[in-house]
Amino acid sequence: VPAAEKKRWTLSDFDIGKPLGRGKFGHVYIAREKRSNHIVALKVLFKSQLKQSQVEHQIRREVEIQSHLRHPNILRLYGYFYDQKRVYLILEYAPKGELYKELQKCKYFSEKRAATYVASLARALIYCHGKHVIHRDIKPENLLIGAKGELKIADFGWAVHTFNRRRTMCGTLDYLPPEMVESVEHDANVDIWSLGVLCYEFLYGVPPFEAKEHSDTYKRIVQVDLKFPPKPIVSSAAKDLISQMLVKDSSQRLPLHKLLEHPWIVQNADPSG
Numbered sequence: 043v044p045a046a047e048k049k050r051w052t053l054s055d056f057d058i059g060k061p062l063g064r065g066k067f068g069h070v071y072i073a074r075e076k077r078s079n080h081i082v083a084l085k086v087l088f089k090s091q092l093k094q095s096q097v098e099h100q101i102r103r104e105v106e107i108q109s110h111l112r113h114p115n116i117l118r119l120y121g122y123f124y125d126q127k128r129v130y131l132i133l134e135y136a137p138k139g140e141l142y143k144e145l146q147k148c149k150y151f152s153e154k155r156a157a158t159y160v161a162s163l164a165r166a167l168i169y170c171h172g173k174h175v176i177h178r179d180i181k182p183e184n185l186l187i188g189a190k191g192e193l194k195i196a197d198f199g200w201a202v203h204t205f206n207r208r209r210t211m212c213g214t215l216d217y218l219p220p221e222m223v224e225s226v227e228h229d230a231n232v233d234i235w236s237l238g239v240l241c242y243e244f245l246y247g248v249p250p251f252e253a254k255e256h257s258d259t260y261k262r263i264v265q266v267d268l269k270f271p272p273k274p275i276v277s278s279a280a281k282d283l284i285s286q287m288l289v290k291d292s293s294q295r296l297p298l299h300k301l302l303e304h305p306w307i308v309q310n311a312d313p314s315g
């Protein structure tokens with residue numbers, strides 16, 4: 043709906059449908075824009091909660107960043123509006139829902155499915171990095187599934203333009219690379235680390251540095267305490283790729299364009315993504 047982006051949206055422009063999920067800051071509903079009959083997802087955020095979490099600036103940055111991103115594996119944010127108490131994000135609807143629920147159901151993915159997802163995410167991140175945007179919060183909870191089973195990166199609430207890198211801590215610890223856990227300067231290579239963590243979790247069903255206590259996860263990340271369980275059986279090519287991504291020195295991580303040429307990706311990823 044390109045032309046409509048300039049327009050001032052209000053709640054009366056939409057028929058609201060069933061709730062799709064409830065996040066930390068508010069609920070997501072399926073909705074239909076009345077004039078175009080276009081189906082969207084509407085995320086409703088309470089201003090009170092945004093204020094007390096001091097994340098209003100992040101919403102504005104997210105809208106600004108997302109307004110320039112157009113990629114088949116990035117969930118569109120068409121626009122936003124607000125009323126007295128709430129802020130509404132108008133989002134592309136992902137008919138097959140949340141990836142993490144799919145991962146919980148399957149326990150772990152086949153190498154073909156994992157490689158196809160990782161390749162599509164690598165292409166989306168190459169696109170973002172080309173626009174000096176780093177996502178910084180790549181994890182199963184922020185991945186949705188489109189109508190054709192393709193992955194869509196959602197929630198750029200933690201994304202930044204690389205010229206103004208910030209040291210704020212993100213969501214769950216599991217996905218943070220050493221430089222963010224040690225809160226030193228970080229760059230686009232943080233997304234390569236998180237993609238490596240994601241690839242491991244796709245194949246084993248658990249993230250690589252999981253531990254009971256936060257402090258133990260922190261230690262395992264900064265020591266890059268990477269171990270591959272004996273079960274499920276995973277190819278050495280997959281382990282080789284993961285080992286080249288989960289490298290402490292961010293400049294030594296396998297660049298994303300090299301990832302797309304890695305034998306495990308070439309042999310297992312479905313080119314259509």
Ligand SMILES: O=C(O)Cn1ncc2ncnc(NCCc3cnc(NC(=O)Nc4cccc(Cl)c4)s3)c21
Pocket residue numbers: 062063064065067070083085087097098100101104117131133134135136137138139140186196197198199200
């Ligand atoms: O996820 C579900 O519950 C289920 N679901 N199922 C299908 C489906 N189709 C589309 N979207 C869904 N969900 C919304 C995904 C988001 C995209 N972008 C976001 N941005 C954001 O939350 N920003 C934000 C919030 C609070 C503070 C700050 Cl700082 C930033 S959330 C869908």
